[in-house]
Structure formats: C-alpha cells, structure tokens
Amino acid sequence: MLYNIRIDRKKVIYIQVYSKIKEMIESGLLPRGSKLISTRELSSMLEISRSAVISAYELLEKEGLVYIQEGKGTFVSSVCIETNNQWSIDWNKKTSDYASMAVNLDIIKTELKHEKSFISFKSIAPDDRLFDNEELKRAFLNTISLNGNKLLNYGYAKGYEPLINYLLNYMANKGVEVSNKDILITNGFTEGMDIVLASITEKGDKIICENPTHNTALKLMKLNSLDIVGVNCEEDGINFNELREVLAKNNIKAAYFIPSYHNPTGRVMSYEDRKTLYNNLKKYNIPIIEDGFNEELQHLSDHISPITAISGRENGVIYIGSLSKILFPGMRIGWILADKELVKVLESVKRSRNIHTSVLDQAIFLEYLKNGGFERYVKRIRGIYKEKHEIAIEMIKKHIPYKWISKEVALYILIKLNKINSRELLERCHKRGVVFTPGDIFYTDDKGADTLRLGFSRLSIEEIKKGITIIGEEARNLIR
Amino acid sequence: MLYNIRIDRKKVIYIQVYSKIKEMIESGLLPRGSKLISTRELSSMLEISRSAVISAYELLEKEGLVYIQEGKGTFVSSVCIETNNQWSIDWNKKTSDYASMAVNLDIIKTELKHEKSFISFKSIAPDDRLFDNEELKRAFLNTISLNGNKLLNYGYAKGYEPLINYLLNYMANKGVEVSNKDILITNGFTEGMDIVLASITEKGDKIICENPTHNTALKLMKLNSLDIVGVNCEEDGINFNELREVLAKNNIKAAYFIPSYHNPTGRVMSYEDRKTLYNNLKKYNIPIIEDGFNEELQHLSDHISPITAISGRENGVIYIGSLSKILFPGMRIGWILADKELVKVLESVKRSRNIHTSVLDQAIFLEYLKNGGFERYVKRIRGIYKEKHEIAIEMIKKHIPYKWISKEVALYILIKLNKINSRELLERCHKRGVVFTPGDIFYTDDKGADTLRLGFSRLSIEEIKKGITIIGEEARNLIR
Numbered sequence: 001m002l003y004n005i006r007i008d009r010k011k012v013i014y015i016q017v018y019s020k021i022k023e024m025i026e027s028g029l030l031p032r033g034s035k036l037i038s039t040r041e042l043s044s045m046l047e048i049s050r051s052a053v054i055s056a057y058e059l060l061e062k063e064g065l066v067y068i069q070e071g072k073g074t075f076v077s078s079v080c081i082e083t084n085n086q087w088s089i090d091w092n093k094k095t096s097d098y099a100s101m102a103v104n105l106d107i108i109k110t111e112l113k114h115e116k117s118f119i120s121f122k123s124i125a126p127d128d129r130l131f132d133n134e135e136l137k138r139a140f141l142n143t144i145s146l147n148g149n150k151l152l153n154y155g156y157a158k159g160y161e162p163l164i165n166y167l168l169n170y171m172a173n174k175g176v177e178v179s180n181k182d183i184l185i186t187n188g189f190t191e192g193m194d195i196v197l198a199s200i201t202e203k204g205d206k207i208i209c210e211n212p213t214h215n216t217a218l219k220l221m222k223l224n225s226l227d228i229v230g231v232n233c234e235e236d237g238i239n240f241n242e243l244r245e246v247l248a249k250n251n252i253k254a255a256y257f258i259p260s261y262h263n264p265t266g267r268v269m270s271y272e273d274r275k276t277l278y279n280n281l282k283k284y285n286i287p288i289i290e291d292g293f294n295e296e297l298q299h300l301s302d303h304i305s306p307i308t309a310i311s312g313r314e315n316g317v318i319y320i321g322s323l324s325k326i327l328f329p330g331m332r333i334g335w336i337l338a339d340k341e342l343v344k345v346l347e348s349v350k351r352s353r354n355i356h357t358s359v360l361d362q363a364i365f366l367e368y369l370k371n372g373g374f375e376r377y378v379k380r381i382r383g384i385y386k387e388k389h390e391i392a393i394e395m396i397k398k399h400i401p402y403k404w405i406s407k408e409v410a411l412y413i414l415i416k417l418n419k420i421n422s423r424e425l426l427e428r429c430h431k432r433g434v435v436f437t438p439g440d441i442f443y444t445d446d447k448g449a450d451t452l453r454l455g456f457s458r459l460s461i462e463e464i465k466k467g468i469t470i471i472g473e474e475a476r477n478l479i480r
Numbered sequence: 481m482l483y484n485i486r487i488d489r490k491k492v493i494y495i496q497v498y499s500k501i502k503e504m505i506e507s508g509l510l511p512r513g514s515k516l517i518s519t520r521e522l523s524s525m526l527e528i529s530r531s532a533v534i535s536a537y538e539l540l541e542k543e544g545l546v547y548i549q550e551g552k553g554t555f556v557s558s559v560c561i562e563t564n565n566q567w568s569i570d571w572n573k574k575t576s577d578y579a580s581m582a583v584n585l586d587i588i589k590t591e592l593k594h595e596k597s598f599i600s601f602k603s604i605a606p607d608d609r610l611f612d613n614e615e616l617k618r619a620f621l622n623t624i625s626l627n628g629n630k631l632l633n634y635g636y637a638k639g640y641e642p643l644i645n646y647l648l649n650y651m652a653n654k655g656v657e658v659s660n661k662d663i664l665i666t667n668g669f670t671e672g673m674d675i676v677l678a679s680i681t682e683k684g685d686k687i688i689c690e691n692p693t694h695n696t697a698l699k700l701m702k703l704n705s706l707d708i709v710g711v712n713c714e715e716d717g718i719n720f721n722e723l724r725e726v727l728a729k730n731n732i733k734a735a736y737f738i739p740s741y742h743n744p745t746g747r748v749m750s751y752e753d754r755k756t757l758y759n760n761l762k763k764y765n766i767p768i769i770e771d772g773f774n775e776e777l778q779h780l781s782d783h784i785s786p787i788t789a790i791s792g793r794e795n796g797v798i799y800i801g802s803l804s805k806i807l808f809p810g811m812r813i814g815w816i817l818a819d820k821e822l823v824k825v826l827e828s829v830k831r832s833r834n835i836h837t838s839v840l841d842q843a844i845f846l847e848y849l850k851n852g853g854f855e856r857y858v859k860r861i862r863g864i865y866k867e868k869h870e871i872a873i874e875m876i877k878k879h880i881p882y883k884w885i886s887k888e889v890a891l892y893i894l895i896k897l898n899k900i901n902s903r904e905l906l907e908r909c910h911k912r913g914v915v916f917t918p919g920d921i922f923y924t925d926d927k928g929a930d931t932l933r934l935g936f937s938r939l940s941i942e943e944i945k946k947g948i949t950i951i952g953e954e955a956r957n958l959i960r
Contacts, residue, residue, distance in 0.1 A: 028655030028789030359810035
C-alpha cells in the first residue's frame with residue numbers, strides 16, 4: 001500500500017509521508033496490528049531519504065497511531081478509527097415491505113422471553129440427548145475417507161447424487177411411483193416450502209390448507225403474498241363438506257396439507273380421507289403440496305402411505321420430506337419429491353438462491369442412513385417419546401379443563417380449552433416459569449384464541465408433570 | 481391398517497378382505513416389502529374366520545401382489561402400482577414468472593455441454609486437491625468432542641455465536657469499526673446477496689453496479705425485479721465521470737460493487753478509488769452492498785481494506801463475505817456484516833427462508849479457522865495460484881489476439897478480444913475440447929460480446945498451456 005504514496009517534491013517530504021499513513025490508519029486502510037514496511041524499504045521505494053521516513057514514523061508513534069516492537073518492526077496501534085459519522089441510515093425505515101412482513105411474522109421476536117430454567121413446552125424439536133454422536137463421527141470419517149475433498153468443493157444444485165438415489169428408493173419403499181419423479185435436496189422443509197410456493201404461485205393466488213396448520217407454512221404463504229383459504233379440521237379431521245364448498249366457490253391455485261402427524265393437532269389422516277382429499281383436489285386440477293415433515297414419526301405408530309403414493313403415476317403431488325423433527329435438525333436437510341419436469345424448474349430456483357445444500361452434510365447424512373444408524377436411533381427413541389406422550393395425556397386429562405385434545409402419538413398435543421384465552425393463560429404460567437405455544441398462530445382465522453400446543457419431546461417426565469400441573473392450576477384460576 | 485377393514489356380513493367375507501388389501505397395495509398404502517399381519521391375528525381382529533383370511537391371502541398371492549416367505553410371513557410384492565394416470569399437469573406451463581426467469585437465467589442450463597476430459601476454463605472454484613482434509617477431520621472431531629449433540633439440534637437464525645464473534649473480530653482486524661455492526665451467517669455469498677436485495681429493495685427499484693460484474697449478482701438483481709444501471713469499468717476501473725452523471729440523473733436505491741478481485745476483471749480497486757466511490761454514493765444516500773467474496777485472495781497480493789472499513793462508524797455499507805472461493809465451497813458458509821438494526825431484519829428474513837445455516841458446518845469451519853488451518857492453507861496455495869496466473873498471462877500474450885487483459889493476480893483473467901465474438905470462438909474451441917466462459921453474461925448491456933473469462937484455478941500448468949494455445953489458434957482462424 002505504502003508504495004502508492006505520491007510525493008510532491010516541492011513540499012516537506014516527511015510530513016507528506018506522515019499524513020498519508022495517518023489517513024490510511026484512521027480510515028481503516030492499514031489494519032490494526034499490521035506491520036509497516038521497514039524505513040529502509042519504504043525510502044527506497046518512494047525514492048526519498050531514509051531519515052524522512054524515520055521522522056514520519058516517529059511522529060506517528062508520538063500520536064499513538066503506531067508502536068515499535070524492538071527488533072520486530074513498527075506496527076499499527078489498536079486506535080479507535082476516527083470517522084465523521086455524518087451518514088446514518090435509519091434501516092428500520094429503509095427495509096422492504098417483504099422484510100418488514102418477515103419481521104412482523106417472526107414469532108420469536110414477539111413472544112414472551114423466558115429463562116433457560118423455565119419449563120418450555122414450545123419446542124417440538126427432538127431431544128438432542130438421544131442423538132448418537134459416535135454413529136455420526138463414524139459416518140463423517142467413513143464418508144471423508146471414501147469421498148475426500150470432492151465433498152468440500154461445489155456440488156450440484158439438485159443435491160448429492162448418492163443421497164438423491166437413496167431417497168428415491170426410500171420413497172419407492174413407501175409405495176411411491178418414482179419413475180416419473182425426481183428429488184431436489186433443500187435446506188430443510190422450510191426452504192423446500194418457500195421454493196415450491198415461489199415456483200408455482202403468483203402474488204394474490206389462493207391457496208387452500210387445513211385450519212389450523214403449521215405456522216411456518218402459513219408464514220411462507222403470507223410472505224409469498226398468497227390469499228390463504230383455511231378448511232376446518234379441528235376435532236374430527238378435515239370437514240369434507242366445507243372442503244367441497246370452498247373448492248366450488250374459489251379459484252384455488254395450490255393446496256397444502258399435512259396428512260401425517262399434522263401440526264399442531266398431531267392427527268394422522270386415515271387412508272380413506274387421504275383418498276377423498278386427493279380426488280377432490282384432482283377434480284379441480286389443484287396441485288397438492290404434501291408436507292411429510294413428520295412422516296417419519298410413523299415409526300411411533302402405524303404406517304399410512306403418503307398421498308404422493310396414492311397418486312401413483314399422476315404428477316399433481318409435490319411431497320416435501322425432512323428428517324429434522326427426529327434427526328439432526330441442525331444439519332438442515334430436506335427434500336422435494338415431485339414430477340421430473342417440475343424438479344428441473346425448482347433446481348434453477350434453488351441454484352439462484354444458494355447454489356446448493358452443504359455437500360458435506362448431505363454425505364454425512366447419507367452415510368448415517370445407510371449404516372442403519374437411523375433405524376437403530378428410531379428404535380431407541382420410540383419407547384421414550386411414547387411414554388412421554390402417555391404421561392402428558394394423562395396429566396392433561398387430570399389437570400387441564402379442556403374441550404378436546406389431540407391424542408395421536410406425535411411429539412406435541414393440541415389442547416382446545418374450555419372458554420379460556422390461551423394468551424392470558426400463558427401470561428400467568430410465564431410468571432410461574434412455564435411456557436407453551438399459544439394456538440392462535442396456527443389458525444388462518446381468529447378461531448384459535450382458546451387453543452395451545454404442548455411440545456414435550458425435550459422435557460423430562462418430571463418437567464412434563466410439573467409443567468402441566470401448573471398450567472392446569474392457572475387455567476382453573478382463570479375460570480374462577 | 482388392515483384392522484380398519486369394515487366387513488359387511490351379508491356379503492362374501494374373503495372377497496371383501498382380498499379386495500380391500502388389493503386396493504391398499506395398488507394405491508401404495510401398503511408399501512412394497514412390508515409384512516402383512518398373520519392370518520391368525522387378522523381373523524381375530526376382524527372377528528371373522530381364519531379360513532376367510534387364508535383364502536384372501538392365497539388369492540393375493542396368485543395375482544402376484546404378495547409372496548410368502550416360509551416361516552417368516554406374507555409380504556407385499558414389488559409390483560408396479562396400477563394407476564389410472566388420468567391427471568397430468570404440464571408443469572412447464574404451471575410455473576411462476578419468477579421460476580421461469582430463474583430457469584432462463586440459469587447459465588448451466590443453456591451453456592454448451594462438455595465432457596470431463598475437456599480443458600475447462602469455466603470454473604473459478606478452488607482446486608480441491610489442495611484442501612487439507614486431515615485438518616478438516618481434526619476440526620470436526622474437536623468440535624464434536626467439545627460441543628457434542630448441541631451442534632446437531634436447531635441453532636439460531638443469526639448463526640453460530642462463536643463463529644459470529646470470531647468473524648466480528650476478523651473484520652475488526654481488517655480495520656472495520658464493528659461496534660455498531662453485527663453479522664448474519666448465510667449459505668454462502670449467493671444467499672447473502674439474495675437476502676439483502678429482498679430486504680432493502682422493492683420491485684422496479686434502480687440498482688447501480690459495475691459493468692461488467694459478477695453474473696450471479698446480476699441474476700439475483702433480475703430475479704428481485706430490479707432495474708440495473710451499469711457503470712463502465714473495463715480497462716481502467718470505474719469511470720467516475722460516468723458514475724457522477726448516472727447518480728445525478730437517476731433515483732438509485734442501492735449500489736453493488738466488488739472492490740477486491742472484481743469478477744470478471746480480477747481488478748483490485750485502489751484505496752483512492754474506494755474513497756471516491758464511497759463519497760459519491762454517500763452524497764446520494766445510497767447504501768452500498770460490498771461484495772467481499774474474493775477479499776481473502778488478498779493473501780495473493782497486497783492488502784487493501786474493504787469499503788466498510790473506510791465507512792468507519794457510518795452505517796451505509798453492507799458487506800457480504802465468503803471464503804468459498806478459496807476454502808470449502810461445498811460447505812456454503814458466508815456472512816453479512818452490516819448495521820445492527822439491519823441485521824435484525826435480515827435475521828428474520830433468513831429464518832423465514834431456511835431457519836439457519838447448518839450448525840455443524842459452522843462449527844467445523846470455526847474450528848478450522850481457529851486452529852490456523854486457514855492460514856497454513858493460504859500459505860501453501862499462494863505460490864501455486866501465482867505461478868498458474870503468471871503462466872496464463874504469458875501464454876495469452878503469446879497466443880491470443882487481445883485488446884486488453886486484466887492482470888491482477890486473481891483466479892481468473894478477463895480478455896477483451898480484438899474484433900472476435902467470444903461465443904463463435906467458444907463454439908470452435910468446444911470442438912477441440914476446450915471451454916471457457918463467454919464474457920457477455922457479466923455485462924449489463926451488450927458490450928461483452930468480444931470478451932471471455934478464463935478461470936484456471938483447477939487446471940494443471942500443462943492444461944493451461946495447451947488450452948490457451950488452442951484458444952489462440954482458433955482466434956487467429958476466426959480473424960482470417
């Protein structure tokens with residue numbers, strides 16, 4: 001840098017050198033702690049006398065801008081850089097409508113903050129104490145030994161090919177006809193859903209979904225400027241009369257449904273209902289986004305094939321899968337299984353957004369699945385989550401005045417309270433160190449004010465018991 | 481599932497059982513290879529005779545829908561599922577304008593396909609043979625031992641905190657005033673750029689950038705529906721007269737610049753030019769997106785501080801950093817350094833899109849940086865890339881009839897040819913097993929038809945020599 005200094009030979013030279021270096025330091029051009037080149041070198045480069053450089057360096061040292069380390073050289077001090085600070089953008093006023101909406105819909109930013117010591121029923125993520133990281137280490141070392149540096153360079157937007165092939169086979173074993181389909185690997189369900197919505201809908205299009213439904217999906221529909229049409233599915237699953245009426249009356253562009261371990265109700269849609277749903281949507285030529293994000297919980301109870309299996313060779317179902325809710329959410333791996341032509345389009349959108357999902361993670365994930373780590377893990381956790389679920393149900397029945405509760409063995413339970421506002425209840429429980437998710441965030445209308453979701457996967461049995469007892473006490477206090 | 485079969489006792493029972501199971505198999509409800517429950521159990525569950533169940537199973541076996549494994553049970557065959565295939569969506573007509581644009585701008589989909597044996601000057605990714613995966617293994621094992629399962633569960637949208645702190649310090653050492661700033665970790669530069677554009681611009685806004693510039697950035701500006709205003713920077717860097725004129729005439733919402741190792745010219749903007757650029761944009765209150773994606777190549781030559789360092793405590797610069805081009809592109813780690821208030825907004829956008837970047841990757845990456853792996857690696861590669869660059873320049877001068885070439889030590893060289901169309905040249909070279917990137921994709925207007933970019937980082941010296949010789953021969957053939 002310093003050799004760029006232009007010297008005006010008509011003016012005092014050492015002052016010019018001093019001023020220029022000072023400016024560079026103050027403006028951040030010469031980083032803190034960096035070493036100035038030696039006085040000998042600089043003088044020869046600039047073709048000036050060495051004593052001029054020494055004088056300049058001394059002046060800088062006096063002002064505390066540089067310091068000398070004996071025998072090592074002259075270094076830039078950790079001075080605070082001076083700036084005029086005239087320009088200040090108020091970023092909260094400069095952000096786009098889209099970004100402002102993302103902030104407003106970001107429930108983490110609006111919810112009651114809580115301490116780590118609280119009993120939190122908010123999370124529906126797996127209990128990480130159950131992860132087997134020895135298996136993971138083995139998977140990592142195996143895959144690095146086998147594939148080496150290839151895993152560290154750019155991969156393909158569609159995903160790591162061996163993982164795609166594994167998942168195609170995995171889906172085929174669920175009864176899915178994969179010959180006309182393909183897979184795109186995504187950073188989890190969330191990215192998959194966002195890419196699908198951006199790729200098959202336009203601003204203002206209508207989308208149909210269950211009411212209530214997964215909050216993240218609702219958020220993404222709103223961020224993609226869609227008009228959300230909810231179909232009630234509270235106590236007895238989807239109301240098909242309502243569905244048929246809604247379909248007849250509206251011009252619907254796409255549908256979003258969670259047939260297995262529906263979030264937040266935990267319900268598993270029966271085979272008959274899946275077929276009825278599929279045929280109704282097919283009648284109106286409405287593509288179905290099937291959320292399989294909890295499909296893998298099938299290991300906790302009976303298996304029912306996804307709607308994409310029912311669709312056979314037909315190509316109207318876009319299935320989004322993920323193992324996040326039971327396995328390694330931190331790795332952010334999900335997949336979209338859809339018609340081959342559609343996947344080609346989704347691939348270009350994925351590439352434009354972040355090129356591809358981490359190849360290393362995909363390879364580790366595949367190795368873990370292939371070695372049977374996933375199956376062993378699911379066997380181990382099955383009993384643990386089932387026991388927690390049974391105890392939670394028992395405690396709710398005993399302590400909480402509810403209208404109905406979901407009973408399927410999911411990692412969460414939706415409770416419809418008896419004339420109690422769940423946000424009022426939450427405020428009281430918060431004071432006693434217990435938090436949960438108020439159910440209103442899952443609803444497409446204002447029906448959810450008396451509902452709440454309890455996620456228990458990361459809590460101990462003692463915490464579940466204590467937490468639900470407190471919620472029950474506060475609910476009864478509210479009734480009085 | 482099977483226990484759900486409803487039996488009409490007025491009709492033949494075994495036929496009902498057979499039909500129902502057949503339907504379940506054909507519709508995918510019973511997955512291939514899955515085991516039917518025993519005839520004894522099913523008969524007791526349905527309260528029908530065991531012989532009725534046996535008859536049903538036999539009929540299924542005759543039709544090849546199930547097979548019996550002696551002593552193990554009855555299993556669903558790998559039959560092809562029958563579907564009526566009445567419903568077929570033409571997905572290419574159903575995709576959104578946004579997705580269609582992503583496909584059209586996806587250069588990988590339109591470029592000439594080439595064999596693996598070709599000499600390809602297309603890539604500007606690092607040579608993965610230079611990666612030290614022993615260091616990486618150590619980093620992985622260290623971080624898993626230290627942090628364990630936490631790394632595998634959900635993390636924070638903003639990023640892995642120890643990595644954020646490391647990078648804040650890293651940026652401070654580049655002379656950046658970080659006290660009023662914060663960092664968001666992204667899936668590489670591409671995601672960072674997309675999130676920033678979506679967060680600070682509206683459809684139709686004008687954005688100013690260098691012409692030519694990074695093709696991915698141009699693609700993202702188009703996908704975010706921006707109106708692109710290019711400022712020429714071919715031979716001598718930014719034309720500041722043109723810049724001032726453009727700024728005076730247009731209402732510009734944001735600016736995008738690549739001061740270090742500009743893509744595709746490879747140019748490093750001088751300190752003076754950085755200051756001039758900053759002050760001009762500041763005058764019009766235009767936020768600057770500074771692309772630092774190649775900043776780390778500084779190790780290949782002199783260090784010049786990023787514009788965000790020049791801005792001091794002012795908050796108008798949004799810096800997007802990445803180590804992808806020298807280190808582990810497959811891991812997709814980048815970061816946005818910006819005003820604290822803005823990062824809060826970007827964080828919500830990031831959360832809405834994919835929750836967060838892989839925690840495991842972030843932790844491995846941090847461990848690798850902390851242990852000095854990065855520094856050792858950069859020392860090792862420096863000489864290698866420098867040598868390749870020197871040879872490439874020498875060969876170009878000898879063989880290719882050019883108007884000008886970029887000479888900075890980047891991993892790529894832009895060549896402006898002498899009255900030759902680079903796509904015509906590419907077609908000829910392709911026939912001889914050599915490919916490169918035609919320069920037009922980097923231009924905001926039609927000026928780039930006579931330019932091409934040569935990326936040489938992944939080629940051997942022999943390949944560089946051979947490839948450039950062929951390009952030169954074909955260029956001279958075109959002139960004749």
